[in-house]
Amino acid sequence: MTPSGSLLVAEGLRKTYGPTTALDGxxxxxxxxxxxxxxxxxxxGKSTLLHCLAGIVPPDAGSIRYDGREMATMNDAQRSxxxxxxxxxxxxxxxxxxxxxxxxxxxxxxRLNGTxxxxxxxTALSWMERLEVDGIxxxxxxxxxxxxxxxxxxxxALVTGPRVLFADEPTGALDSLNGERVMELLTDAARSTNxxxxxVTHEARVAAYSDREIVVRxxxxxxxxxxx
Amino acid sequence: xxxxFAFTGRGGWVRAVLTxxxxxxxxxxxxxxxxxxxxxxxRHEREQARTDFTFSQTVPPKxxxxxxxxxxxxxxxxxxxxxxxxxxxxxKAPLPPGVDKLPAPGEMIVSPKLKALLESPDGKLLRERxxxxxxxxxxEPGLVGSAELAxxxxxxxxxxxxxxxRVVRIERFGEPIQGTSDPWDPVLILLVLxxxxxxxxxxxxxxxxxxxxxxxxxxxRLAALRLVGSDSGMTRRVxxxxxxxxxxxxxxxxxxxFLIGRxxxxxxxxxxxxxxxxxxxxxxxxxxLVAVTVPAAAVLVTLFALRGVVIEPLxxxxxxKPRRRRLWWRLLLPIGGLAxxxxxxxxxxxxxxxxxxxxxxxxMLLLIGITALLPWIxxxxxxxxxxxxxxxxxAVRRLQLSSGTAARTVNGIAVAVAGAIALQMLFAGxxxxxxxxxxxxxxxxxxxxxxxxxxxxxxxxxxxxxTEGVRKVYAxxxxxxxxxxxxxxxxTQVTVGDCAALREVAKLPSCRDGDVFAVSGAEYDTDxxxxxxxxxxxxxxxxxxxxxEGTETPWTLPAVKRAEAAVDMTGSERGGLLVTxxxxxxATTKSLGGQVYLRLDESVPDVYDLVRNTAAAINPLSDPxxxxxxxxxxxxxxxxTGLFVGATCVLALIGASLLVSQLEQLRERRKLxxxxxxxxxxxxxxxxxxxxxxxxxxVLGLTLASVVGLTLGVVLLKMTATGLSVDWASLLAMIGIxxxxxxxxxxxxxxxxxxxxxxxxxxTE
Numbered sequence: 001m002t003p004s005g006s007l008l009v010a011e012g013l014r015k016t017y018g019p020t021t022a023l024d025g026x027x028x029x030x031x032x033x034x035x036x037x038x039x040x041x042x043x044x045g046k047s048t049l050l051h052c053l054a055g056i057v058p059p060d061a062g063s064i065r066y067d068g069r070e071m072a073t074m075n076d077a078q079r080s081x082x083x084x085x086x087x088x089x090x091x092x093x094x095x096x097x098x099x100x101x102x103x104x105x106x107x108x109x110x111r112l113n114g115t116x117x118x119x120x121x122x123t124a125l126s127w128m129e130r131l132e133v134d135g136i137x138x139x140x141x142x143x144x145x146x147x148x149x150x151x152x153x154x155x156x157a158l159v160t161g162p163r164v165l166f167a168d169e170p171t172g173a174l175d176s177l178n179g180e181r182v183m184e185l186l187t188d189a190a191r192s193t194n195x196x197x198x199x200v201t202h203e204a205r206v207a208a209y210s211d212r213e214i215v216v217r218x219x220x221x222x223x224x225x226x227x228x
Numbered sequence: 229x230x231x232x233f234a235f236t237g238r239g240g241w242v243r244a245v246l247t248x249x250x251x252x253x254x255x256x257x258x259x260x261x262x263x264x265x266x267x268x269x270x271r272h273e274r275e276q277a278r279t280d281f282t283f284s285q286t287v288p289p290k291x292x293x294x295x296x297x298x299x300x301x302x303x304x305x306x307x308x309x310x311x312x313x314x315x316x317x318x319x320k321a322p323l324p325p326g327v328d329k330l331p332a333p334g335e336m337i338v339s340p341k342l343k344a345l346l347e348s349p350d351g352k353l354l355r356e357r358x359x360x361x362x363x364x365x366x367x368e369p370g371l372v373g374s375a376e377l378a379x380x381x382x383x384x385x386x387x388x389x390x391x392x393x394r395v396v397r398i399e400r401f402g403e404p405i406q407g408t409s410d411p412w413d414p415v416l417i418l419l420v421l422x423x424x425x426x427x428x429x430x431x432x433x434x435x436x437x438x439x440x441x442x443x444x445x446x447x448x449r450l451a452a453l454r455l456v457g458s459d460s461g462m463t464r465r466v467x468x469x470x471x472x473x474x475x476x477x478x479x480x481x482x483x484x485x486f487l488i489g490r491x492x493x494x495x496x497x498x499x500x501x502x503x504x505x506x507x508x509x510x511x512x513x514x515x516x517l518v519a520v521t522v523p524a525a526a527v528l529v530t531l532f533a534l535r536g537v538v539i540e541p542l543x544x545x546x547x548x549k550p551r552r553r554r555l556w557w558r559l560l561l562p563i564g565g566l567a568x569x570x571x572x573x574x575x576x577x578x579x580x581x582x583x584x585x586x587x588x589x590x591x592m593l594l595l596i597g598i599t600a601l602l603p604w605i606x607x608x609x610x611x612x613x614x615x616x617x618x619x620x621x622x623a624v625r626r627l628q629l630s631s632g633t634a635a636r637t638v639n640g641i642a643v644a645v646a647g648a649i650a651l652q653m654l655f656a657g658x659x660x661x662x663x664x665x666x667x668x669x670x671x672x673x674x675x676x677x678x679x680x681x682x683x684x685x686x687x688x689x690x691x692x693x694x695t696e697g698v699r700k701v702y703a704x705x706x707x708x709x710x711x712x713x714x715x716x717x718x719x720t721q722v723t724v725g726d727c728a729a730l731r732e733v734a735k736l737p738s739c740r741d742g743d744v745f746a747v748s749g750a751e752y753d754t755d756x757x758x759x760x761x762x763x764x765x766x767x768x769x770x771x772x773x774x775x776x777e778g779t780e781t782p783w784t785l786p787a788v789k790r791a792e793a794a795v796d797m798t799g800s801e802r803g804g805l806l807v808t809x810x811x812x813x814x815a816t817t818k819s820l821g822g823q824v825y826l827r828l829d830e831s832v833p834d835v836y837d838l839v840r841n842t843a844a845a846i847n848p849l850s851d852p853x854x855x856x857x858x859x860x861x862x863x864x865x866x867x868x869t870g871l872f873v874g875a876t877c878v879l880a881l882i883g884a885s886l887l888v889s890q891l892e893q894l895r896e897r898r899k900l901x902x903x904x905x906x907x908x909x910x911x912x913x914x915x916x917x918x919x920x921x922x923x924x925x926x927v928l929g930l931t932l933a934s935v936v937g938l939t940l941g942v943v944l945l946k947m948t949a950t951g952l953s954v955d956w957a958s959l960l961a962m963i964g965i966x967x968x969x970x971x972x973x974x975x976x977x978x979x980x981x982x983x984x985x986x987x988x989x990x991x992t993e
Contacts, residue, residue, distance in 0.1 A: 051906075054906065056905075056906050080905075080908045080909075080910060081908065082908075083906065083907055083908035084907065084908025084909075085908070087907070087908075088907070089903070089906050089907045091903055091906075093899065095900070095903040097622065097625070097900060097904070098629065098900075099622070099625035099626040099628065099629040099630075100621070100622070100625050101625075104621070104625070108618065108909075109907055109908065111618045111621075112618055112908060112909055112910070112913065117615055117621075140629070156907075157907075
């Protein structure tokens with residue numbers, strides 16, 4: 001794998017949580033518009049790799065460069081600003097604010113960036129329309145189905161026009177039909193905006209939506225040759 | 229099964245312990261309250277057991293079983309020290325409680341607290357006054373409280389001072405008090421009742437809130453039960469079992485906290501009240517009531533809380549839109565409370581006792597009314613709040629979704645503040661009735677010291693002039709003269725002092741040593757003008773048929789000048805004869821008692837104690853008086869002290885409860901907080917959102933508390949037939965204290981909030 005032209009590059013990442021080694025020299029790179037699936041069994045370090053790449057958790061060792069900038073040199077506020085403006089996130093659980101309506105949830109990242117409420121909600125609604133959940137804008141997350149909630153989460157992740165979308169088991173809580181629909185919408189939307197997607201999953205069915213797969217095992221990563 | 233759930237897994241234990249700590253704190257406070265009557269009784273019994281007053285008019289004869297006791301109590305800084313000088317008149321003289329052997333002259337037995345004080349650098353000044361050798365300590369039976377300052381010291385020649393009022397002869401300690409004590413003023417009883425209700429209500433509210441800790445997690449567990457086939461009745465029983473288990477653990481914690489608190493209480497002194505741990509024995513009946521009521525209340529509160537929740541097999545999340553709260557039954561509570569109090573309006577102190585049940589019921593209903601009304605008010609108000617910045621929006625939406633949780637959080641504070649406002653109004657309203665304004669002019673004189681008979685005041689005055697901090701000394705000898713040796717028909721007061729001193733008590737035309745002035749026209753003076761005839765012989769300290777044998781010292785009146793009465797430093801117009809020292813024969817000295825009035829430089833540190841030390845050196849039995857412009861009824865003061873002690877405990881408890889519930893809420897939102905931070909939400913935004921989330925209900929709660937507090941205050945004042953007045957400064961202070969507690973709790977919850985916002989919260993493995 002050559003990092004040349006890559007948007008996000010990580011080399012030799014190490015991360016331990018107490019006695020547990022989560023990452024042990026993992027490498028990663030992704031180009032703009034590319035969808036990369038990070039696969040591996042439970043506890044292999046997939047989510048930790050995603051958290052490190054997104055600047056959520058600093059690695060103990062190794063380097064992460066985003067758009068040529070070394071993330072280790074950024075302070076917490078700079079990393080937060082980066083996540084707000086350049087990255088988008090979709091998690092499996094607990095990501096939508098239960099007290100906000102769906103449209104307010106989608107508009108939230110824009111509002112955090114200083115966009116006015118009306119403008120933010122207008123943009124949010126257009127994304128919700130794209131993800132086929134525009135009819136539930138006024139409902140709260142607790143009042144919608146899991147699939148609808150996850151599509152709202154995808155809309156929220158894409159609303160700021162991120163250059164990288166991080167998705168951690170985005171369909172883990174959905175049935176296969178809903179899961180596939182969410183993946184279709186997610187990858188289509190990302191490709192249409194040329195956003196790179198880091199997709200953490202343990203399901204081959206989900207990984208099939210990616211352009212490339214890497215496998216994380218015992219904290220180490222390696223590229224998979226895809227058999228076509 | 230419910231009990232099993234309460235302690236299943238790490239999360240279960242954390243929740244159970246949080247609930248138990250909350251309930252335990254409430255239980256401990258309730259047990260403390262049930263122990264108060266026994267503590268008061270114990271203090272009273274101890275006081276009674278060491279009584280050394282004699283209630284008979286005649287002094288008992290000296291025997292080998294009598295003891296002379298002189299009251300040599302004193303004050304150090306602002307603390308009273310109980311002191312007695314003891315002189316046995318025979319080998320069988322009684323021993324005071326807590327003392328094995330009577331101290332000999334020059335020896336002293338002291339309380340542990342006084343010993344510590346005297347041995348500390350802080351007590352150096354007091355050591356000058358209490359310089360006897362310490363030969364022992366007073367044991368617990370001889371003290372009313374662990375922090376009491378008390379001493380017994382050996383005395384000599386006390387028999388010669390038997391008639392001065394500070395020395396008595398007793399045959400035993402603890403002579404039972406004859407007759408019945410003064411009945412309590414109904415208004416004071418009303419104050420006690422209201423203080424109790426106002427202090428205990430927030431504790432009840434707190435216990436109710438504590439059993440609902442972990443409510444969201446519990447709802448999820450119950451949903452899982454529904455999934456495996458539990459019907460709604462079974463689910464509720466499981467929830468009740470879980471609450472019961474938590475509250476029973478809370479009872480155990482409460483007993484533990486109480487036992488620990490009991491030991492700590494033995495080492496504490498609050499507003500000059502201290503107790504021994506042995507005093508704090510809860511009354512068995514009341515303790516049993518607490519043991520039954522708390523778990524029962526826990527179950528009831530849980531079932532009541534579940535009333536509006538539909539637990540479905542797939543969770544409770546689909547009940548996100550709770551049904552709207554109804555106002556009508558919530559209004560019934562305060563209206564019912566007012567209806568119970570209404571019949572007693574206008575009764576005052578003269579209308580007989582207040583009906584205790586109506587008072588307790590009425591005040592309770594009004595205060596419970598807050599807890600019922602507040603959720604409705606919060607729900608209604610936040611539903612109308614519009615969008616704003618992200619922090620505001622997050623807070624408002626959160627409140628709109630679960631206004632009940634927010635209202636519960638501030639219920640305790642709101643009840644406490646409402647009660648405090650009402651009590652403050654009641655105290656301020658009736659304060660005048662229990663405050664006696666003294667006539668003393670504090671601006672002229674700050675202390676007064678009596679000089680023993682026979683001692684020339686000039687000598688004492690010289691000693692005081694040498695005392696640091698004393699600016700002016702006015703010394704007077706005072707006595708009475710009659711126109712006959714025995715049973716005089718006329719008598720008048722004689723005040724002896726130098727010209728400067730006499731000018732302080734009357735307007736003199738001119739003055740030099742040897743002059744005598746007659747002041748006529750003063751209050752209560754009718755005889756002076758008849759008696760003040762030059763050349764007439766008057767008799768100091770005449771004898772009376774009723775048994776008083778005076779010295780009957782004759783004095784022939786020299787030329788008499790006229791003087792005009794003026795208000796003296798004691799606030800009265802002094803009449804009679806004003807005499808300069810040279811105008812009196814030396815023989816009259818023994819018939820006069822002396823008073824020294826002192827003007828002090830109050831900026832001198834410990835000036836009062838410097839004066840007390842000088843006074844004790846002049847006369848160990850002296851009792852220097854610090855002048856105050858007003859003094860309040862002791863009972864009124866002790867109720868007020870009780871309120872402050874209780875309010876401090878309640879506010880600390882409520883603060884702790886707020887903090888626990890805040891942390892619990894944050895813990896339940898840990899994953900969400902981490903997700904919000906992951907996509908770049910500023911920590912400041914989330915911190916502000918938590919602050920708004922607390923501030924909005926607190927503002928609403930304190931507004932309601934002010935309205936209810938003012939209403940209750942007005943009703944109570946009308947009940948005591950006292951004029952209405954609102955002390956706005958106190959009201960704002962109460963609201964400020966309530967708000968301060970909430971802000972403090974919010975500040976304390978910020979570090980855990982920041983910790984919970986760490987991205988590690990996203991980890992699932």
